[in-house]
Amino acid sequence: MYRYDQYDQxxxxxxxxxxxxxxxxxxxxxxTEDQFKPLRLQNGLYLQLHAYxxxxxxxxxxxxxxxxxxxxxxxDKYDRGYGHFTTRQNIQYNWIKLEDxxxxxxxxxxxxxxxxQTSGNCIRNISSDQFAGAAGDELIxxxxxxxxxxxxxxxxxxxxxxxxxxxxxxxxSETDRAAMKLHDIGIRIVKNAAGExxxxxxxxxxxxxxxxxxPLIRDFVPLDQLITYSEACLRVYNRYGRRDNKYKARIKILxxxxxxxEYTRQVEEEFAHxxxxxxxxxxAELERIKAHFTDPAFDQGASDDLDLSxxxxxxxxxxxxxxxxxxxxxxxxxxxKPVGGxxxxxxxxxxxxxxxxxxxxxxxxxxxxxxQNIVLPHVKKADLHTLWQKxxxxxxxxxxxxxxxxxxACPGLDYCSLANARSIPVAQKISQRFAANGKTGELGExxxxxxxxxxxxxxxxxxxxxxxxxxxxxxxxxxxxxxxCEGDDTSLGKITGxxxxxxxxxxxxxxxxxxxxxxxxxxxxxxxxxxxxxMEKFKEAIYA
Amino acid sequence: MxxxxxxxxxxxxxxxxxxxxxxxxxxxxxxxxxxxxxxxxSLLPFLEQLRLVEVNFPSFGDGRGYSSARxxxxxxxxxxxxxxxxxxxxxxxxxxxxxxDSFLPEKPFDPEDAQAALNRWPEVYQATGxxxxxxxxxxxxxxxxx
Ligand code: HEM
Ligand code: SF4
Numbered sequence: 001m002y003r004y005d006q007y008d009q010x011x012x013x014x015x016x017x018x019x020x021x022x023x024x025x026x027x028x029x030x031x032t033e034d035q036f037k038p039l040r041l042q043n044g045l046y047l048q049l050h051a052y053x054x055x056x057x058x059x060x061x062x063x064x065x066x067x068x069x070x071x072x073x074x075x076d077k078y079d080r081g082y083g084h085f086t087t088r089q090n091i092q093y094n095w096i097k098l099e100d101x102x103x104x105x106x107x108x109x110x111x112x113x114x115x116x117q118t119s120g121n122c123i124r125n126i127s128s129d130q131f132a133g134a135a136g137d138e139l140i141x142x143x144x145x146x147x148x149x150x151x152x153x154x155x156x157x158x159x160x161x162x163x164x165x166x167x168x169x170x171x172x173s174e175t176d177r178a179a180m181k182l183h184d185i186g187i188r189i190v191k192n193a194a195g196e197x198x199x200x201x202x203x204x205x206x207x208x209x210x211x212x213x214x215p216l217i218r219d220f221v222p223l224d225q226l227i228t229y230s231e232a233c234l235r236v237y238n239r240y241g242r243r244d245n246k247y248k249a250r251i252k253i254l255x256x257x258x259x260x261x262e263y264t265r266q267v268e269e270e271f272a273h274x275x276x277x278x279x280x281x282x283x284a285e286l287e288r289i290k291a292h293f294t295d296p297a298f299d300q301g302a303s304d305d306l307d308l309s310x311x312x313x314x315x316x317x318x319x320x321x322x323x324x325x326x327x328x329x330x331x332x333x334x335x336x337k338p339v340g341g342x343x344x345x346x347x348x349x350x351x352x353x354x355x356x357x358x359x360x361x362x363x364x365x366x367x368x369x370x371x372q373n374i375v376l377p378h379v380k381k382a383d384l385h386t387l388w389q390k391x392x393x394x395x396x397x398x399x400x401x402x403x404x405x406x407x408x409a410c411p412g413l414d415y416c417s418l419a420n421a422r423s424i425p426v427a428q429k430i431s432q433r434f435a436a437n438g439k440t441g442e443l444g445e446x447x448x449x450x451x452x453x454x455x456x457x458x459x460x461x462x463x464x465x466x467x468x469x470x471x472x473x474x475x476x477x478x479x480x481x482x483x484x485c486e487g488d489d490t491s492l493g494k495i496t497g498x499x500x501x502x503x504x505x506x507x508x509x510x511x512x513x514x515x516x517x518x519x520x521x522x523x524x525x526x527x528x529x530x531x532x533x534x535m536e537k538f539k540e541a542i543y544a
Numbered sequence: 545m546x547x548x549x550x551x552x553x554x555x556x557x558x559x560x561x562x563x564x565x566x567x568x569x570x571x572x573x574x575x576x577x578x579x580x581x582x583x584x585x586s587l588l589p590f591l592e593q594l595r596l597v598e599v600n601f602p603s604f605g606d607g608r609g610y611s612s613a614r615x616x617x618x619x620x621x622x623x624x625x626x627x628x629x630x631x632x633x634x635x636x637x638x639x640x641x642x643x644x645d646s647f648l649p650e651k652p653f654d655p656e657d658a659q660a661a662l663n664r665w666p667e668v669y670q671a672t673g674x675x676x677x678x679x680x681x682x683x684x685x686x687x688x689x690x
Contacts, residue, residue, distance in 0.1 A: 007679040010667050018664055022634065025657070038605060039634055121605070151669045151679070157638035158614055158672070161607030239611050243580075277618055279671045281680035288683065 001062050001365060002147050002292040004112045011154065012109040015116055019043050020102040027099070042122055042160070044115030045101055049417050052096040055118040056108060060128035060146040060170070061089035061368040067111045068355035068366055075348040078104055083351055085336060085344040087408055087459055088167070089127050089368040090118060094415050116154055121162045123153035123234070127169045129178050130369040133293060134377040136325040140197060142172035142189055144290040145226065148281065152227050159234050163241035164249035166234070167206075178370060179462060179486035181205045181214045184251045185233060190220065198222050203233055203263070204255030207456035212252040213490045217264045225271075228280045232271035236263065295326075296363035296378055302328025306381050313388055315441075316399040321384070328381055332362075334374040334391060335398040335406060339435040340428050343409045344372030346396075353394050361387050370459075371408055371447075373401065404439075404446040404513065405431040408459055412452030412469060413476070419452035421469025421476035422502075426450055429506045434513075443513055446526045449484075462486035464527045465509060466493040478505040482512065482538055483530050496539055511541045545652035549636075551645040552624055557596035577628075584612035591621045599644070601629040610642045617643035617673055636661045641672045 004012075019039075026036040044055040056071065063071075071091055075083045078100050079093040086092055096104070108114055118125055126146045133141040149168060153159070159166075169180045172189035180186035186202035198220040205214030221229045240258075242248045255263045304327055308314040322331040334354060336344050346354070354374055358366045361383045362376035369375060379387060391397045400406050407430060410416065412423030427450055434440045449463030453470075460466035466481035477499040484493030500508050513526070515538050520529045530538070550556070561577035562570075568586060575596035578584055587594065597616060599609040613625055626646035627639050633653050640662065647653075671678045 005683070007667050007682065011669070011679075014665055014667075021660060030654070030657070035604070035632060035634075121607075154669055155638075155665070156670055157641035158610045159607070160638055161605055161610070235611055239608055243606055243608075273618070277671075277673060279673075281678070282684050282686075284684045284686075285680045 001064060002059075002143070002289065008151075009109075009112070012112070012114045012116070015043070015114060016102060016105045016109050019105055023098065023102050038120055038161070040098075040101075041120035042117055043101070043105065044118035045096070045098070046119060047417075048094070048415055050415070051094065052098055052101070053415070054093045054096040054101060054104060054115060055086070056091050056093075056113060056115050057118045057125040058090050058113075058368050059150050060126055060132070060143050061130050061370075062132075062143060063366045063368065064364050065355040065359040065366070067113055068351060068358065070107055070111045070113065072348040072351035072355065074104055074107060075351065081348050082345055083348070084342075084411070085346065085368050085372045085374065087370050087372060087410075087457065088125060089130070089370055090125055091368070092411075094411070119165070121164050121166075122160050123156065123162075123166045123168065126150050126153070127167070127178055127183070127370065129171045129173060130367040130375050131177060131322065131331055131377065132172070132367075133295070134324050134329075134331050135173055135175075136323055137175055138173035138325075139191060140172050140189055141290075141293045142170045144286060144293050145172075145187065145189060145199070146170040147289050147292075148226065148286055149230065152230065152281075156234075159238055162234075162238055163243050164246065164251075166237075166251065168230075174488070176486070176488045176490075179459070179490075181490045182207055182211070182459075182462060182486060183214065185230065186214050192220050196222070199226055199229075201229065201233070203267075204252040204260070206250050206252040207459060207461050208250065209247060209454045209456070210252065211456065211461040211492050212256065213492070214252070215255070215260045217260060217267065223286060224280060224283050225275065226280075228274045228277075229267075229271055231279060232267045232274050235270050235274075236266045240266075296365075298326045298329065298378070299380065302326075302380050302382065304328055304381060306384065310385070312392075312399075313385055316388055316392075316397060317384065319399045319403065320401045324378065326378070330379055330381055330384065332376040332379045332384065332387065333369075333401045334376065334396050335400050336373050336396075337400060337406050337431065338395055338398045339405060339431045341431075342424050343407050343427050346374075350394055350396055353390070354396070357387060357390060371402075371406060373406070400440060402445045402447065403441070404434050404443050404448055404465075404509075407431060407448045407450060408463070409450040410452050410458035412450075412458075416452060418455060419469065420471040421452050421478060423450045423452040423458055423467075423469060426467060426478065426502060426505060429502070430509055433506055433510060437510070439513065439517075442517065444525055446513070447485075448509070459486065460484070461492045462490070463493060464525075464530070465512060467505060467509075468495075470499055472499060476502065478502065480505065480508050480512070480542065482535060483527065485527055494535060496535065496542055498543075508542045511544075512538050515541045546655050546658055547648070547652045549647040549653065549658060550624075551640075554624075557624065561596060561598045578609070578612050580606050580608040582612070584615040587616065588619050591616070591619060591623075594621065594623050596624045596626060597621065598626045598628050598648075601627060601631055604630040604632050604635065610638070613639070613642040613644055614672065633657045633661045637664050641668065641670075641674050641676070643672075643674060
């Protein structure tokens with residue numbers, strides 16, 4: 001994985017010094033809260049219901065063991081012993097004191113980490129495929145391109161006060177595991193007819209209150225123009241994105257209002273101009289970065305044999321592991337969704353353990369997924385049983401990846417000042433319900449996503465089943481959505497009808513799954529059945 | 545306290561800056577003021593005659609002026625490029641990178657804070673036409689530019 005050189009290190013060290021100085025000026029009263037707010041936001045500090053929340057960047061979701069240990073130490077030293085992994089492949093701490101923030105950033109910088117641009121109206125942490133470098137279906141590892149973009153977007157002086165936040169995602173495989181088309185810019189690394197590698201640009205996707213799927217605006221940008229093209233996309237947005245209404249300020253609204261053709265025309269014009277400006281790093285820089293992402297030293301003779309005689313282990317293998325490109329290895333997913341737990345939460349002890357296991361069994365690498373789980377990307381099949389035993393003993397053995405128990409949920413009213421309703425207790429009750437009725441396995445792949453308000457941090461639009469917290473005359477109320485999907489066949493969920501109470505929504509979800517079980521055709525997932533039979537039958541059952 | 549921070553040797557332009565609309569109808573002015581919604585490119589035919597372009601920041605959170613500044617410099621504008629309005633000390637180094645060489649903030653800067661902010665970043669990741677070598681050029685010396 002990528003390692004800093006003296007320049008990258010100088011950048012994060014400078015940022016720590018800068019933020020220390022800004023915090024001092026704030027505490028001395030030289031900066032008003034209004035002036036300080038964008039500065040702290042660009043260092044990942046939000047003021048929430050009970051305390052400051054700190055969001056630490058995990059670039060394209062990749063971490064090593066030493067970094068993971070530091071994340072655990074921060075949870076212990078500055079928080080209440082927990083970290084919360086997020087849908088943007090980052091980690092958040094919910095109980096931070098402002099005075100401690102500069103020291104935390106210094107601890108992070110010591111292991112090549114930071115919280116730069118994890119919030120605020122700027123280009124955010126760049127996300128990617130959590131199986132990058134391990135998946136069998138990828139064209140090439142997408143992370144070098146994400147790293148190139150990370151450096152370009154860090155402290156980009158023109159784009160630090162955009163109309164709104166800006167999220168970029170880079171993938172390089174057929175299967176989209178990162179909700180690429182739901183980003184402000186989604187990039188798919190592709191090969192053209194001539195066999196050259198380049199980038200397809202999808203611009204103007206997003207969730208929030210007006211969810212939109214990004215249209216393709218260019219099917220091939222040569223690799224030696226990647227930064228220049230990105231800069232053109234951003235400049236058009238910075239100049240013409242709406243600033244009169246914060247709910248209409250995302251690039252999706254600009255692309256929608258101008259129309260994809262007109263936006264594309266403006267980008268191409270700006271691009272032609274910027275090509276004359278010499279802003280593109282040389283291909284040698286991309287090659288330098290790529291050298292950090294070569295395959296680990298796999299055991300070429302590793303055996304594909306796996307003893308599945310222990311049924312609990314066999315279930316975990318079936319549900320939580322994914323085929324690896326290297327024979328004898330698998331991708332192992334650690335579910336942070338124990339039944340009745342808080343989705344995405346891990347204790348400091350668990351984070352330490354995952355760090356140790358990564359070192360021992362996965363070439364010192366971990367990934368954070370947008371579904372709020374952790375991946376050990378390169379595990380030898382021969383080690384898998386031992387690994388599973390250690391996970392299971394630490395409460396990390398839940399065998400429920402991509403099932404109804406593997407719920408994405410935002411912090412909701414338990415932590416978030418914008419929330420209408422709590423998300424976490426709903427997630428807990430649903431996973432308990434299905435663990436108790438034993439239908440989790442039978443239901444197969446079923447993505448359930450919960451947001452505590454219309455901002456959609458929990459991706460409810462993109463859930464096969466989505467739940468949205470709303471305020472109904474001062475009471476928490478939940479709407480049900482069906483039919484969303486974040487993958488290649490991206491679609492947005494539709495609301496079934498009137499909302500439910502907290503217990504009512506759990507019942508409604510169960511009824512929806514019963515309709516699926518009754519109606520499904522051979523080999524169909526919940527989503528497929530819904531797409532085939534439509535909303536009506538579900539509605540009848542849910543509102544009966 | 546610092547009222548006006550300027551990184552130029554020449555005499556400041558004397559005449560007050562006119563709006564872009566006024567400038568475009570009586571094109572002999574030497575100083576013009578750009579508001580966030582103005583198109584900086586409308587000035588490109590007249591760069592030779594301009595000695596001062598003021599870019600107004602009515603609110604520090606509106607970043608359109610950064611693009612305006614770069615567009616003018618990319619087109620070869622050599623005159624004074626002045627940031628005016630709600631210009632804050634923590635934005636100074638980014639504004640310098642976008643081509644501003646003069647700052648007239650609504651609220652004067654603390655000189656020490658301004659100096660610290662200007663000297664903050666020894667390295668930069670991007671090429672923005674301000675003459676600084678980006679990190680990638682230093683990593684690959686064949687790509688250093690003068
Ligand atoms: C608790 C404090 C949080 C606050 C105040 C907050 C605020 C917001 C707001 C206002 C939006 C809507 C932005 C827009 O549509 O322009 C948003 C979107 C989003 N947030 Fe959060 N958020 C919080 C926590 C989180 C967490 C913990 C996650 C990850 C689990 C997250 C992930 C996202 C995502 C994925 C989106 C949708 C992005 C899109 O619209 O494309 N947020 N958030
Ligand atoms: S969706 Fe709403 S409630 Fe949930 S974290 Fe985002 S802003 Fe808060």
